Amino acid sequence: MNNKKRIINSTLRYVRKKLAHDSSGHDWWHVYRVWKIAKKIANKEGDKLNVFVIELASLLHDIADYKLHSGNEDIGPTKARKWLEKMNVSVDEINHVCKIIKDISFRGAKVKSKAKTKEGMIVQDADRIDALGALGIARAFAYGGRMGKLIYDPSIKPVMHGSFEEYKNNKSSTINHFYEKLLLLEKLMNTEYAKRIARERTMFMKKFLEEFYSESDGSR
Ligand code: ADP
Ligand code: NI
Numbered sequence: 001m002n003n004k005k006r007i008i009n010s011t012l013r014y015v016r017k018k019l020a021h022d023s024s025g026h027d028w029w030h031v032y033r034v035w036k037i038a039k040k041i042a043n044k045e046g047d048k049l050n051v052f053v054i055e056l057a058s059l060l061h062d063i064a065d066y067k068l069h070s071g072n073e074d075i076g077p078t079k080a081r082k083w084l085e086k087m088n089v090s091v092d093e094i095n096h097v098c099k100i101i102k103d104i105s106f107r108g109a110k111v112k113s114k115a116k117t118k119e120g121m122i123v124q125d126a127d128r129i130d131a132l133g134a135l136g137i138a139r140a141f142a143y144g145g146r147m148g149k150l151i152y153d154p155s156i157k158p159v160m161h162g163s164f165e166e167y168k169n170n171k172s173s174t175i176n177h178f179y180e181k182l183l184l185l186e187k188l189m190n191t192e193y194a195k196r197i198a199r200e201r202t203m204f205m206k207k208f209l210e211e212f213y214s215e216s217d218g219s220r
Contacts, residue, residue: 023146
């Protein structure tokens with residue numbers, strides 16, 4: 001086994017152990033899917049990419065999510081850096097992975113959140129694909145419950161957030177999260193593959209929302 005493969009395997013074991021019991025939708029299986037999807041997209045996007053960086057960033061992207069650490073955006077990249085230094089990854093590659101993790105998150109409907117490098121765009125797309133479709137629906141409600149959010153309140157309207165601060169502090173329902181983020185992701189995808197998958201999964205979420213509203217007033 002070469003050194004890079006060994007580092008990937010150790011990282012995988014480290015993340016699996018850390019996130020095995022997460023109940024907020026940021027569990028090991030989410031990371032596993034992002035890792036697999038990112039590798040698939042990388043395969044389709046040509047051979048000039050640093051796949052090692054893509055794999056490490058995918059595996060470490062939710063090692064300490066700001067949403068679960070009082071909004072602290074630095075904790076994820078810092079933890080990832082510590083781990084990668086321990087693994088003797090090169091400084092350039094550590095910086096690249098940490099930059100991807102720092103830039104990956106959605107920041108509000110009116111806020112730019114595009115990854116800066118091709119590798120970053122691929123990991124961002126993979127993470128966003130897993131926020132869509134049946135899995136995306138399950139993760140959204142798991143997260144909402146974990147954070148004490150209401151499922152739905154027709155009197156609270158979705159808000160198109162103009163800053164990351166506003167988006168972070170938002171207290172609305174999980175149904176509103178579909179309008180405030182999930183249904184917007186299709187247009188934000190960076191790669192052709194992700195655009196196609198996002199289109200299919202967004203259609204499914206729209207059907208779910210139709211059914212949800214038809215059941216939601218208790219009249220049938
Ligand atoms: P990001 O890096 O864009 O924050 P994550 O990989 O951390 O993406 O996962 C975000 C997922 O967490 C969302 O797709 C959704 O399932 C859930 N989530 C985040 N914010 C909310 C919210 N306000 N209400 C419901 N679910 C949310
Ligand atoms: Ni994620």
